[in-house]
Amino acid sequence: MTGARRGAVMIGASAGALEVLSLILPRLESDFPLPVVVVVHVPPDRRSVLAAIFDAKCRLRAIEAEDKEPLAAGVICFAPPDYHLLIEDGDTIALSNEDQVLFSRPSIDVAFESAADVWGDAAIGIVLTGANQDGAMGLKAIAAAGGTAIVQDPGEAYARAMPEAAIAACPEALVLNADGILSYLQSIIR
């Protein structure tokens, strides 16, 4: 199946990421019509097991991105440790070793801003639980480009700082709990 739709679902998460992603990603159907790109703050000096965990749990395929990986509908692509992940024109992934942003590499802001540049109103950004400010500026960029901005309800989040910062930077964002985010994603049709 080729993705007829433009854009992708960009998800950013930090502290508490595994739990909330487990409420969302395994429940996506195998015909989900968009690529899913996930940026989680992971330690730089170790291999990440996120892709393996979710590949086992999900109906969708989950992989860790390598440079110039083409995005495909229904494939969940995780940012690798110690690299920024950016979206290139032509819907491929480009990695970068640039400086950390807000002490993070990968940075959610970097990924989201590149998605806003490439897809404009077809970008969907979702900021989940986390204990810092990363993602706020990126979500704002997606909203400014006409894309869809979604934030996990801080009251439900394991760590509320990141969703709160995202709401402050992007007041027009939809604020949803994990079930609401899942319902939104399930409503996306080809």
Place this chain on the structure above:
Amino acid sequence: METFDRIEDIEIRLLLEALYHRYHYDFRNYAMSSIRRRLRQAREQMGVATISALQEAVLHDPDMLPKLLRYLTVQVSEMFRDPGYFRAIREKVVPHLKTYPSLKIWIAGCSSGEELYSFVILFREEGLEERTIFYATDINPDALAQAEAGVYQVDRIRLFTENHRRAGGRTSLSDHYRSGYDRCVFDRSLRRNVVFSDHSLVTDQVFGEMQLVSCRNVMIYFDRSLQDRAVGLFREALPRNGFLGLGAKETLRFSRHADAFRDFVREEKIYQRTGT
């Protein structure tokens, strides 16, 4: 909306053309996403309103060029970065290299030299240094000068030392530098067999036959067509059974030249040239 902020993209393309025509630095086939990001940073930090203003400045003031190059070329490296890579070079590649009477090693995109010194120290430890010529190339003259100086901030040495140990180092890293104040100076003798040279993977040609090319986290900044060009150069430089090492998250899977290489140490992105 087809493309967001199209004016900025036009400005970026024009600036890259200007850099090429005025100074022969060719960033036109670099990955746009990260160029865009770094030019925005340059614009903000140089206090100008538009990318066009950056272009105006760099066209008319050659002093602006090094400043802009610092944004356009990413200089992030550490000694023995990804220790598993250097351990694999030591344990899997070096035994092959030991069968050659003389060796040429190319560190392509050596930046400020951390990877070069990692290789020289490793080769010294393995008894290969004396029969090896190391070619360390980069497009950024400031970075090459730093590489040639071999001086690093002392606060980075702890990481370098830990990496070296994890890479299976047989000596103490401190055997290879002297420290004073806040800096460490790597031993001049490490540069005895090194040729530093200005070389661009974008515009220049191959300059000799190499037994090993290490080009790590350089091509991530290129687009697919430019990656193909660079890998084509490595293909040309490497004889049958020569080695190519890439960064941890780089791959030849998407390369036009994938068939000319086989996985040698798959998990460390070390490839070997086939006969094709």
